[in-house]
Amino acid sequence: MRKKRNLRVTKWLNMTPAVAVCxxxxxxxxxxxxxxxxxxxAQANLQQQFDAHQCQPQDSE
Ligand SMILES: [Zn+2]
Known part of the structure:
Protein backbone atom coordinates (compact mmCIF):
# COMPACT_ATOMS: atom_id res chain seq x y z
CA MET A 1 0.00 0.00 0.00
CA ARG A 2 1.26 3.42 -0.88
CA LYS A 3 0.47 6.45 1.16
CA LYS A 4 -0.79 9.33 -0.87
CA ARG A 5 1.71 12.11 -0.70
CA ASN A 6 1.13 15.78 -1.13
CA LEU A 7 3.21 18.88 -1.48
CA ARG A 8 2.58 21.47 1.20
CA VAL A 9 4.05 24.95 1.06
CA THR A 10 5.51 26.01 4.41
CA LYS A 11 7.13 29.31 3.53
CA TRP A 12 5.90 32.06 1.28
CA LEU A 13 7.66 35.14 -0.01
CA ASN A 14 4.82 37.53 -0.71
CA MET A 15 2.60 35.40 -2.95
CA THR A 16 5.36 33.06 -4.09
CA PRO A 17 5.91 29.60 -2.60
CA ALA A 18 9.54 29.43 -1.42
CA VAL A 19 9.72 26.27 0.67
CA ALA A 20 7.52 23.20 0.64
CA VAL A 21 7.51 19.79 2.27
CA CYS A 22 6.30 16.35 1.34
CA ALA A 42 8.55 28.69 -8.17
CA GLN A 43 5.44 26.56 -8.02
CA ALA A 44 6.54 24.49 -11.01
CA ASN A 45 10.05 24.04 -9.62
CA LEU A 46 8.81 22.82 -6.25
CA GLN A 47 6.35 20.49 -7.94
CA GLN A 48 9.12 19.10 -10.14
CA GLN A 49 11.40 18.42 -7.18
CA PHE A 50 8.51 16.84 -5.33
CA ASP A 51 7.61 14.58 -8.24
CA ALA A 52 11.23 13.47 -8.62
CA HIS A 53 12.00 12.67 -4.99
CA GLN A 54 11.74 9.29 -3.36
CA CYS A 55 9.96 9.20 -0.03
CA GLN A 56 12.30 8.09 2.70
CA PRO A 57 11.07 5.91 5.53
CA GLN A 58 11.30 7.82 8.80
CA ASP A 59 12.52 5.04 11.05
CA SER A 60 16.24 5.75 10.79
CA GLU A 61 16.66 8.03 13.78
ZN1 LIG B 1 8.19 12.22 0.29
Missing amino acids: TSCNQEFQAPMVALRRTSD
Whole structure:
Protein backbone atom coordinates (compact mmCIF):
# COMPACT_ATOMS: atom_id res chain seq x y z
CA MET A 1 0.00 0.00 0.00
CA ARG A 2 1.26 3.42 -0.88
CA LYS A 3 0.47 6.45 1.16
CA LYS A 4 -0.79 9.33 -0.87
CA ARG A 5 1.71 12.11 -0.70
CA ASN A 6 1.13 15.78 -1.13
CA LEU A 7 3.21 18.88 -1.48
CA ARG A 8 2.58 21.47 1.20
CA VAL A 9 4.05 24.95 1.06
CA THR A 10 5.51 26.01 4.41
CA LYS A 11 7.13 29.31 3.53
CA TRP A 12 5.90 32.06 1.28
CA LEU A 13 7.66 35.14 -0.01
CA ASN A 14 4.82 37.53 -0.71
CA MET A 15 2.60 35.40 -2.95
CA THR A 16 5.36 33.06 -4.09
CA PRO A 17 5.91 29.60 -2.60
CA ALA A 18 9.54 29.43 -1.42
CA VAL A 19 9.72 26.27 0.67
CA ALA A 20 7.52 23.20 0.64
CA VAL A 21 7.51 19.79 2.27
CA CYS A 22 6.30 16.35 1.34
CA THR A 23 3.43 15.49 3.67
CA SER A 24 4.43 11.84 3.55
CA CYS A 25 8.16 11.93 4.43
CA ASN A 26 8.67 15.59 5.44
CA GLN A 27 11.43 16.13 2.95
CA GLU A 28 11.91 19.82 2.33
CA PHE A 29 12.15 21.47 -1.06
CA GLN A 30 13.40 24.98 -1.70
CA ALA A 31 12.71 26.98 -4.79
CA PRO A 32 15.93 28.46 -6.22
CA MET A 33 16.32 32.23 -6.13
CA VAL A 34 15.93 32.54 -9.88
CA ALA A 35 12.60 30.75 -9.75
CA LEU A 36 11.31 32.98 -6.96
CA ARG A 37 10.97 35.88 -9.34
CA ARG A 38 7.84 34.34 -10.81
CA THR A 39 5.19 32.61 -8.77
CA SER A 40 4.45 30.12 -11.54
CA ASP A 41 8.14 29.22 -11.88
CA ALA A 42 8.55 28.69 -8.17
CA GLN A 43 5.44 26.56 -8.02
CA ALA A 44 6.54 24.49 -11.01
CA ASN A 45 10.05 24.04 -9.62
CA LEU A 46 8.81 22.82 -6.25
CA GLN A 47 6.35 20.49 -7.94
CA GLN A 48 9.12 19.10 -10.14
CA GLN A 49 11.40 18.42 -7.18
CA PHE A 50 8.51 16.84 -5.33
CA ASP A 51 7.61 14.58 -8.24
CA ALA A 52 11.23 13.47 -8.62
CA HIS A 53 12.00 12.67 -4.99
CA GLN A 54 11.74 9.29 -3.36
CA CYS A 55 9.96 9.20 -0.03
CA GLN A 56 12.30 8.09 2.70
CA PRO A 57 11.07 5.91 5.53
CA GLN A 58 11.30 7.82 8.80
CA ASP A 59 12.52 5.04 11.05
CA SER A 60 16.24 5.75 10.79
CA GLU A 61 16.66 8.03 13.78
ZN1 LIG B 1 8.19 12.22 0.29
